[in-house]
Amino acid sequence: MEKLQAHFTKVLNLLNIKLFRILLFLTLGIIMFFAMYSNVKPEKLDLTLFSVAEQTIRSPITIEDKVNTEREKQEAVDQVQDVYIVKKEYAQNQVDLITSIFDTVSEVNNEIKAEMNEKANEETADSGQTTAAGTLDEKLKRLKDKLTEEVTKELSDQPFTAMLQSSSNELSIAKDLTVTAVNNVMSKRIPADEVENAKKRVEEELKYTSLNSGLKNAIITLGRFAVIQNEFYDPNATEELRQQAIDSVEPVKILEGQIIVEEGKLISRDVYEQLKLAGLLESDSSFKPFAGLMMIIAIILAALFFIFDEMDRTEKRQKQLLIFSLIFVMALFIMKLISLFTEYGYSEAGYVFPAAMGAMLIKILVDERLALFQTVILGICGSIIFNQGIAGTLNVMVAIYIVASGLAGIIFLQKQNQRSKILQAGLFVSVVNLLIIISLVLLRNSQYSGLDYGFYVVVAFxxxxxxxxxTIGLLPFFEAGFGVLSTIKLIELSNPNHPLLRKILTEAPGTYHHSVMVANLAESACEAIGGNGLLARVGCYYHDIGKTKRPQFFIENQMNIENPHDKLPPLTSKNIIIAHATDGADMLRKHKMPKEIVDIAEQHHGTTLLKYFYHKAKQNGADVKEADFRYPGPKAKTKEIAVIGIADSVEAAVRSMSRPTPEQIEGLVRNIIADRLQDGQLSDCDITLKELETVAFTLCETLKGIFHSRIEYPEITKQKVKQA
Known part of the structure; x- marks a missing residue:
């Protein structure tokens, strides 16, 4: 075992060097990569177009089938009809045009008539005929001048001549008929290919009027001229409808787990394209899964490196790193071993994995925060390692199961640190496992038989x-191999039935009482400065174990006996008193006690001076050196030992005082701390002045609670008077 401890010490010393810590993390990364390599490696499928599938193939991912999506979008666009709108204002425009033509004709007739009346008396009958002919030409010319060029070009002179030769009453009737007919036809939809039909409808409506043939032909011509297309294609509205149709098309997706082709079915061109899209035809050249795996591992290791790099740079940190790594690799190995059963059809084998083992070991041996971190890492790794029999790369259900199981173990052991409670934690974890599995099974909304549920109950427990x-089996190996003083180990050592504690209680009861009092003081003070209060308490129980060799030579055990030091020379008394520190350390080592407990027994007095016997020796006239009356040390190396040394001196000093007041207690505590500082007893540990101030305050508060004022009852007072 000593050789093993020596090898561990060498490894821990190497881990103090940053390069070796990086190499350790790289080793962890390589182990993780190869543990999950086969689970992310794309399956090699020998598939060709128009061949028959030898097995049912499911899509490993969810991916959009863009070709089919575009095809459906195009089909949706093709089903959208062009949008045409009716220009309703065109009907009124054409009615206004006809009205304007008739009004212009009437206007020209009235102008010519007025001019003719002025010249009526001057013209002869013959010349009058000439004037009449000239008047019609004049009317036509004047009419064309008043009309627009478009109208005069589109219409011949015949309708104008007929209208100019008609009376006002006839023109009025013709106007009403034409306007009505045009309005009736133009109020309806007239697309480009229906214009001629619309013109015919006007013609039919005006054909059977009672007007003379000349005027009837004229209004028919005007009616046909007035009817035009009023329905036009609207590109903006059409495009908007097409876009709406495109937006309404859901992307065509190949879902994760979807069957692409069933066993024995032909691999058609469409199926082949889907296989290609899902990446099942590129298994030889695909490196993306491995790149993703390496990125996940890199993120995990970076977080782990950051956590450990932020911890105190002590031997404890290197020990915790090594323990964490070993437990993680061990859990990963068990996980990989169990995953081999999934290749034989046991797809639910992941639920057998003892997910809480690593979490509980890390919680007990290292740290709760690191236990939580390892639980999450194992959940990620488990989701990849146990991905056999599922469609995707990640088995999310197993990941949830592993994380929940690990958290259950950590939560149960948060305040239950006895070794006997680990089995209870296992039962608690089993119940949580069962609840998680049942909830996940119900989420699937699938049909399960009673046998299936029975299987889940068995694997959960x-x-x-x-x-x-x-955890129970591995814990002693880690505690012995790494010299770890776990919380459970400390609680076991605090059991009053421990042989050494029983030895103190039976052979030196005063020392036992003193140790308990010091333990109460030291524990509260250590916790106040962030130290290990439990270690301080248990260390105090054993710190004076050396006094059991000569219990009567220590004042707390001198009940109803004379002080033997009164008959001994100061140098002999000094040797007996000082020996209790080294004797205690030797006894603890002999009983294979943890190094931390041995250090407390050996260092709690540091190199302090035995002032009483030193001054007694000087008073006797002996030529003595101060160094001869000091404890051999070493000085306190940790905060806990420094606090225990102060608490030890404080308790002994206060116990010697009669009815101490709070002011006396505070003065005594601060004098002892100042004396230790001036004597250099705290120079080897990393305790600060601020923490010493906190220690002083905590010790004073605890002592005030112990030695608080009590009401003195009359009978007790009388009894004391009699005794006096």
Whole structure:
């Protein structure tokens, strides 16, 4: 065992060097990569177009089938009809145009008539005929001048001539008929290919009027001229409808776990394209899964490196790092071993994994925060390692199961640190495992038989109990191999039935009482400065174990006996008193006690001076040196030992005082701390002045609670008077 401890010490010394810590993390990364390599390696499928599938193939991922998505979008666009709108204002425009033409004709007739009346008396009958002919030409010319060029070009002179030759009453009737007919036809939808039909409808409506043939032909011509297309294609509205149709098309996706082709079915061109899209035809050249795996491992190791790099740079940190790494690799190995059963059809084998084992071991041996971190890491690794029999790369259900199981173990052991409680923690984990599995099964909304549920009950309890059994079995190896003083070990050492504690109680009861008092003081003070209060308490129980060799030579055990030091020379008394520190350390080593407890017994007095016997020796006239009356040391190396040394001196000093007041207690505590500082007893530990101030305050508060004022009853007072 000593050789093993020596090898561990060498390894721990190497881990003090940053390069070796990096190498350790790289080793962990390589182990993780190869543990999960086969689980992310794409499956090699020998598939060719128009061949028959030898097995049912499911998609490993969810991916969009863009070709089919575009095809459906195009089909949706093709089903959208062009949008045409009716220009309703065109009907009114054309009615206004016809009205304007008739009004212009009437206007021209009225102008010519007025001019003719002025010249009526001057013209002869013959010349009058000439004037009439000239008047019609004049009317036509004047009419064309008043009309627009478009109208005059589109219409011949015949309708204008007929209208100019008609009376006002006839024009009024013709106007009403034409306007009505045009309005009726133009109020309806007239697409480009229906314009001629619309013109015919106007013609039919005006054909049967009672007007003379000349005027009837004229209004028919005007009606046909007035009817135009009023329905037009709207590109903006059409495009908007097409876009809406495109947006309404859901992307065509190949879902994770979806069957692409069933066993014995032909691999058609569409199926082949889906296989290609899912990446099942590129297994030889695909490096993406490995890149993703390396990135996940890199993130985990970076977080782990950061956590340990932020910890105090002590031997304890290197020990915790090594323990964490070994437990993690061990859990990963068990996980990989169990995953081999999934290749034989046991897809639910992941639930057998003792997920709480690593979490409980790390919680007990190292730190709760690191236990939580390892639980999360194992959940991630488990989701990849136990991915056989599922469609995707990650088995999320197993990941949830592992994390929940590990958290259950950590939570149960948060305040239950006895070794006997580990088995209870396993039972608690089993119940949590069962609840998690049942909830996950119900989420699937699938049909399960009673046999299936029975299987889940068995694996849930098997996982929890095996976690507890492995934790109990492995804990002694880590404690012995790494010299770890765990919380459970400390609680066991605090048991009054421990042989050494029983030895103190039976052979030196005064020392036992003194140790308990010092333990109360030291524990509260250590916790106040962030130290290990439990270690301080248990260390105090054993710190004066050396006094059991000569209990009567220590004042707390001198009940109803004379002080033997009164008959001994100061140098002999000094040797007896000082020996209790080294004797205690030797006794503890002999009983294989943890190094931390041995250090407390050996260092709690440091190199302090035995002032009483030193001054007694000087008074006797002896030529003595101060160094001869000092404890051999070493000085306190940790905060806990420094606090225990102060608490030890304080308790002994206060016990010697009669009815101490709070002011006296505070003065005494501060004088003892100042004396230790001036004597250099705290120079080897990392306790600060601020922490010493906190220690002083805590010790004073605890002592005030112990030595608080009590009401003195009359009978007790009378009894004391009689005794006096």
């Amino acid at each position: 098997l996982s929890g109990i095996s976690s507890a059994v492995l």
